[in-house]
Amino acid sequence: MKLLRYALGDETYAGILTGDEIMRLGIEDIADMMGAELAFVETGIIDSLADARVLAPLQPGKILAIGRNYAEHARELDNDVPAEPLVFAVMPSAVIGDGAVIEWEADMSAQVDWEGELAVVIGETARKASPEAALDLVFGYTIANDVSARDLQTRDKQWTRAKGLDTFCPLGPVVVTADEIPDPQQLRIVTTVDGVEKQNGSTADMIFDVRFLIAHLSRAFTLYPGDMILTGTPAGVGKAQKPPQFLTDGSVVSVEIEGIGTLTNSCRVL
Ligand code: MG
Numbered sequence: 411m412k413l414l415r416y417a418l419g420d421e422t423y424a425g426i427l428t429g430d431e432i433m434r435l436g437i438e439d440i441a442d443m444m445g446a447e448l449a450f451v452e453t454g455i456i457d458s459l460a461d462a463r464v465l466a467p468l469q470p471g472k473i474l475a476i477g478r479n480y481a482e483h484a485r486e487l488d489n490d491v492p493a494e495p496l497v498f499a500v501m502p503s504a505v506i507g508d509g510a511v512i513e514w515e516a517d518m519s520a521q522v523d524w525e526g527e528l529a530v531v532i533g534e535t536a537r538k539a540s541p542e543a544a545l546d547l548v549f550g551y552t553i554a555n556d557v558s559a560r561d562l563q564t565r566d567k568q569w570t571r572a573k574g575l576d577t578f579c580p581l582g583p584v585v586v587t588a589d590e591i592p593d594p595q596q597l598r599i600v601t602t603v604d605g606v607e608k609q610n611g612s613t614a615d616m617i618f619d620v621r622f623l624i625a626h627l628s629r630a631f632t633l634y635p636g637d638m639i640l641t642g643t644p645a646g647v648g649k650a651q652k653p654p655q656f657l658t659d660g661s662v663v664s665v666e667i668e669g670i671g672t673l674t675n676s677c678r679v680l
Contacts, residue, residue, distance in 0.1 A: 416462035466507035470638040473500040479642025486650035501574035508583035519559035525643035526601035526665035529554040544624035611644025
């Protein structure tokens with residue numbers, strides 16, 4: 411199933427997307443789907459995707475992210491390939507949905523960059539999960555853009571502001587349930603900026619795969635339903651272009667992942 415949250419006028423709903431139709435569910439949040447029987451939440455109402463404003467598919471509890479999880483990306487920014495996952499956190503308040511605007515103040519950053527990533531949505535409480543059982547804890551997958559202010563990232567030494575500014579975590583447009591993606595390590599990720607391809611990678615090239623990441627993270631933090639893991643970005647970010655290229659006012663950035671869809675956001679400099 412492809413699950414999404416959407417607004418019609420002032421009302422928000424969760425639904426199942428099929429083609430350009432949405433089967434409205436009698437719940438407000440996709441997190442409420444976890445452990446629920448679908449038959450109990452069907453409303454029988456069909457909405458048109460064209461009439462809907464798509465929202466972020468869920469409001470994550472915590473967002474754990476992995477830096478430099480593709481060797482070619484680590485090397486393109488002159489970083490060492492990490493020996494263990496480089497873990498950081500993204501502010502849940504940074505989340506926006508497909509079609510919403512990424513915005514920042516001109517005097518805050520002049521180096522706003524894109525990072526297309528596979529995002530894992532946790533479906534069950536997990537502590538010290540084994541890699542073998544890890545995929546059973548996954549509710550589904552979505553697309554993230556780990557938008558990164560490179561100048562703040564360098565200046566602050568750590569990444570809380572650089573990757574956590576309001577609007578810097580676009581997610582969506584849908585969560586695809588895990589049953590439709592039996593192997594998350596076989597997905598193509600393509601990022602375009604203003605229609606020009608910048609990143610074209612495969613999740614097969616992750617240094618630490620989804621199973622390993624869930625096991626590793628759940629040793630440090632209890633994972634709860636609705637928590638999310640951003641699994642890192644392939645090569646082709648703006649800072650590594652020759653010359654470097656960054657998002658600017660009016661830029662349109664799209665991240666497409668095979669089997670999930672395309673997440674598109676425009677940019678506004680305030
Ligand atoms: Mg990233």
